[in-house]
Amino acid sequence: MKYIIGFVFICTLLVFGSVYVSPEDFPYVGLLPFFIPVFYLLNLFLFFLLILSWKRTAFLPLIVLILGYRFVVITFQTHPIDENPEGLRVLTYNSHLFDYKTRTEGKFDPSVYTWLQEFPAEIKVFQEFYQDYTTPSRNSIKILGQDTDMEYSYQIIEGVAKRRSYGMAIFSKYPIINEGKIFDNNRANGAIFADIIYQSDTIRIYNVHLESMQINSETLENIDGVKENYRQTLGKLHRGSLARSNQLNLLEDHLSNSPHPVIIMGDFNELPYSNTYFRLSKNYVNAFEKAGNGFGFTYNRILFFLRIDHIFSSPSLKPIQFKTHREVDYSDHYPISATFEFSK
Template identity: 80%
Template sequence: MKYFIGFIFICTLLIFGSVYVSPEDFPYVGLLPFLIPVFWLLNLFLFFLLILSWKKEAFIPLLVLIIGFRFAEITFQKNTSEENPDGIKVLTYNTHLFDYKTRTEGKFDPSVYAWLQQHTADIKVFQEFYQDNTTPSRNSLKILGGDSEMEYSYQIIDGNPSRRSYGMAIFSKFPIINDGKIFDNNRANGAIFADILYQSDTIRIYNVHLESMQINSQTLENLDGVKENYRQTLGKLHRGSLARSKQLKVLEEHINNSPFPNIIMGDFNELPYSNTYFRLSKNHINAFETAGNGFEFTYNKILFFLRIDHIFSSPELEAVEFTTHREVDYSDHYPVSATLRFKK
């Protein structure tokens, strides 16, 4: 039993430490953080088992739980949010090209635009944003921008600018004084920014969509599917984590050169237990950690227990409200919103 406890102790520490190692530096290290919840719960089970057995070895899993308390914090939160707080309200949403209902139910649902128009966020950022200049009902820039009296920055990843295209967009009730594209991969992923004038301050808004996991979740719905596809899935997870690490390096350089406070949000395709999350957390605060409640999962498919959409901000800003809008099912992601304000 002692050797087993010692083995679990060493394995857990190695897995915990994997979040501080870049997938570029150590092959397949990006897969280890997926085991963090499993080993954290295993040590919790061992702790109670050894306590009930009056074994002095109980201090070993207890030590692990203390060391890994940070992982509990980024998994579950219980914060008291203010009602109707003052501050800058932001929203991020992977829209799935506004055609998720078309693919799943066979018909386009325009009510997604109505919900987004009615939401009170001052800043709205969208990934997988679809623009159709030929069809008024799909002219997303006009519906969400002109009709809502919001300025916008739209950066095309692919398509014809005069007809149909898709990319990433930032909408703002405040003036946009500068904007641009940081990178894209010529498919669906990338990062853009816009500088906005908020009261007497300038804030840089980042809209981020890092490399997708590209996992067909339908193949993981049953045990047979898992058996047949686990090797392919592991390969995709590895390649995805490596690509996101390289993309993050480009983004970090841009962020480090930013002369303004930052709000970084979007679809990161990363769990909180990842090198990407911990790298961004070094100099930025995650809104979920200061204002979230419960688990706040953001993925709307069979792997519902994933929180891969995040809102980070510079330390000058604090989140006083955070919401995952799980009632909004127009995409394979749920919209995420937060209210942030400058610290006094």
């Protein structure tokens, strides 16, 4: 038994430590963090089993549980809920081109625009943003920007500028004085920024959509699907983690040169147990950790237990409210919002 305990202890330390290793430096290391919850729960079980058996080896899983407390914090939170906080409220949403209902139910549902118009956020950012100048009901810039008196920055990834296109967008109630694109991969992923005047200061807003996992979740709905697709799935996870690491290098370089406090939000396609998440956490505050409740899952598909949409900020921007809007099911992602106090 003691050899099993020792083996689990060493394996757990390796899995925990994987979040500090870049996929660029060690092949397939990006897959190990997926096992962090499994190993944490396994050590919790072993700890209670050994305590009840009065075994001195209980100190090994106890060490792991203490070292892994950080993973508990990023997984589950409890904070007082303030439904109407005062401060700068932001929203990020992977909108799935605003046609998720069309693909799943066979008809376009315009109420997605109604909810987004009415939600009281001063800054709203969108990934997979669809724009159609030829169809009034799909003219997203007019509906979400011009009709609501919000300024906008729209960076096209693919399409014809004056007809139909998709890309990434930032909308703001406050003046936008600068904007730009950091990178894109000519498909759906990229990162853009906009400098916004807020309370006589300037805040830089980053809208991020890192490389997709490109996993067909429907193939994982049953055991047969898992058996047939696990090799392909592992390969996609590895290639995706490597691509996101390279994209994060570009983003971090841009962040290091920002002259203003920043809010970084979007679809990172990364679990909290990842090198990407931990790299950003070194210098920036995660809004869910400081003001969230529950698990904060953001994925609206069969893999419902994923939290892959995040909001980070400079330490001078204190999160006082965070919410995952699970009632909004117009996409394969749920929108998330946060409210900040600005400490000058």
